[in-house]
Amino acid sequence: MRHIPNILSVLRIGMVGVFVYLFCAGRHVAALCVYILAFLTDILDGYLARRNNWITNIGKLLDPFADKLLLVAALICIYIGKRQPAFLVLFLLSAVKELLMILGSMVMLRHRVVVYADWFGKIATGLFAAGVIFSLLSFRYPHLVPYDFYTLLIATVLSYAALIHYGIRAFLPGLKADADDQKTQGEQA
Numbered sequence: 001m002r003h004i005p006n007i008l009s010v011l012r013i014g015m016v017g018v019f020v021y022l023f024c025a026g027r028h029v030a031a032l033c034v035y036i037l038a039f040l041t042d043i044l045d046g047y048l049a050r051r052n053n054w055i056t057n058i059g060k061l062l063d064p065f066a067d068k069l070l071l072v073a074a075l076i077c078i079y080i081g082k083r084q085p086a087f088l089v090l091f092l093l094s095a096v097k098e099l100l101m102i103l104g105s106m107v108m109l110r111h112r113v114v115v116y117a118d119w120f121g122k123i124a125t126g127l128f129a130a131g132v133i134f135s136l137l138s139f140r141y142p143h144l145v146p147y148d149f150y151t152l153l154i155a156t157v158l159s160y161a162a163l164i165h166y167g168i169r170a171f172l173p174g175l176k177a178d179a180d181d182q183k184t185q186g187e188q189a
Contacts, residue, residue: 002054005045009062012038012045016066016073023077023136031077032136038070039129068098071128075152078135090152097159104167118169120162127155 015038022031045063049055075094079087131152138144 002052002056005049005054006056006059006062008041008045008048009059009066012041012066013062013069015041016069019070020073020077023081028081028136028139032133035070035074035129035132035136038066042067042070067125068101071132072098074132074135078132078148081139082135086149087152090149090156093156094159097156097163100163101166104163104170118162118165120158120165124155124158124162127151127158131155 015034019031019034019038022028022034042063045059049059049063072091072095075087075091079091131148131154134144134148134151138148
């Protein structure tokens with residue numbers, strides 16, 4: 001049972017190929033359904049892993065890899081489908097952020113620092129999902145066009161805020177401790 005979250009992550013990795021195939025075949029609604037199913041498996045595997053304490057080292061690698069692979073594949077497909085420079089910029093910004101996250105994770109791993117997802121990252125993930133859903137729907141419903149781009153733009157900005165926040169939490173833990181000490185001293189005075 002404890003391997004269910006990892007199995008869901010592996011299934012999500014497989015769904016990336018199905019998503020890309022359906023998108024390239026022009027079956028945007030089917031691709032949307034696969035994307036939503038993959039996103040729901042992400043929520044489910046995280047919930048099960050935390051709730052049942054089924055967190056494994058392989059799961060710590062598989063889950064974010066599957067998430068990043070799904071997002072990058074979706075952003076590439078959206079750019080290819082829309083052929084608009086603004087979507088290319090969003091893809092490149094997201095790719096740079098993911099590269100920075102990978103490099104930062106390697107540094108944190110070397111220093112044995114563990115940083116867990118916070119609300120910046122969770123909100124950015126939710127907005128990326130909404131942006132991808134709007135984008136896929138916009139191929140069929142053109143009136144959604146401005147909403148897909150703006151949602152993805154806000155998600156990208158929040159993902160950079162999360163990156164900065166993770167970096168502060170990981171490498172400058174003394175800042176929070178110092179602020180808490182000053183607040184405590186101020187209350188005692």
